[in-house]
Amino acid sequence: MKDMISFKINSSSAVKFRDNFCATCSSYFEHTLQQRISFMDLPYETNPLGGVETADTRSLARAIDAASWSVFLHVPFAEWVLKATGRNTHLVDMFLWYHEMLSVRLYYRLRRCSEAQKVKNDLLEIISEVNPFARTVISSGIESLNGRPATCDLNISFIIGPLCSLPTDDLAPDVLNLLDIRFRRTYHRQWDNDEMADHTPPGLLASSITENDLRSFRDGYALTFMEGEGFHKWLGSLGRSWNYRCEDVADCLQVDSKHSAALVELAVVSINAAFLLRGSFLTDQKYLYERRNFHGSTAIFYGLKQAGCDGKMIPLQLSSIVNYRAYRDELKKGPALPFVFLSIRELPLLTECLSRHRPSSPKYEMYWRSLTFTVEELFVFRSYIADTSKATAAMQRIRKLLNINFCFCF
Incomplete structure (x- = not known):
């Protein structure tokens, strides 16, 4: 022995x-x-x-x-x-x-x-x-x-x-590349007008993104009652967060196109609990609870398109969600974080149509109902509940790393 x-x-x-x-x-x-x-x-x-x-x-x-x-x-x-x-x-x-x-x-x-x-x-x-x-x-x-x-x-x-807060003992080359791109985009354009994807399950990352997105919706919601221009400021802040997400996706693909598959999967996981992918990125079904985060998933979709991602890689259920009718059908199924740009685009059109008709006319009633539905879609997030229990310490570290803000002191 x-x-x-x-x-x-x-x-x-x-x-x-x-x-x-x-x-x-x-x-x-x-x-x-x-x-x-x-x-x-x-x-x-x-x-x-x-x-x-x-x-x-x-x-x-x-x-x-x-x-x-x-x-x-x-x-x-x-x-x-x-x-x-x-x-x-x-x-x-x-x-x-x-x-x-x-x-x-x-x-x-x-x-x-x-x-x-x-x-x-x-x-x-x-x-x-x-x-x-x-x-x-x-x-x-x-x-x-x-x-x-x-x-x-x-x-x-x-x-x-x-x-100074970069974790120098645990910093992947891909993350450095991503921060490099963001640095140049932030500063070098001022006057000249991944490891994370491989090792972070999309379900976990979707939890973190959805938690942040829901906070963005809720934080600005109070502005709609407190300030005269509060409603427009709220929509503006949501629009900016959506644009930044698009740019982040494009940045990831500039670092390495291999991230496109993970980003597609992340977007799908963000909107659909039933779409289960059996691959290296997902190891546990419990992460796939119903998120219905159309704000985040559509931003990823447009970021993929902006970066020239092959359309064949994007599932139909993800690409179809940017269609207004398909999106509205999905929105009727329950609470969600809405895709605000579609509503923002329709609101001024409906308001203009209302001004062309008398309040007692059938056309006015029709446009008024459409306007009401559109506004209700913007506020559908109020009944949304996010599961934040999966935001682990590792996820918090990654989020902190990728949320480094560069601010030029003009």
């Missing part, structure tokens, strides 16, 4: 193992990011103000703006993540140094100018027309005339702040 060997790990050994494991994960995380920026450099113009007349303040501001923005576009997302997590960041440091150099050049320009006060006042009038980094450059250059050191303290906290 073989000897039975028992291993006992004391508390200090466990702590040491945990620390070593976290250090290994952290090193892998840093290595992954460093690979993305290896051999990259920051191209910049040494003297972008050369050839620009100091008295021509608009051209001066535009030169600073163009140089600043050009350099910003060349700093990759991976560099900002490294900066946020306390790593060495050559390109971000170069970015900060370059703006300080611009500020010093502007300061010497102004100091040599015979009409420095007029140029200063003119620059302050048009400072709002340039990007936030260029504004800091101009402000610092002007303040240096008053005896302050010619330095440029750029505010980058609005970028690195949200990134």
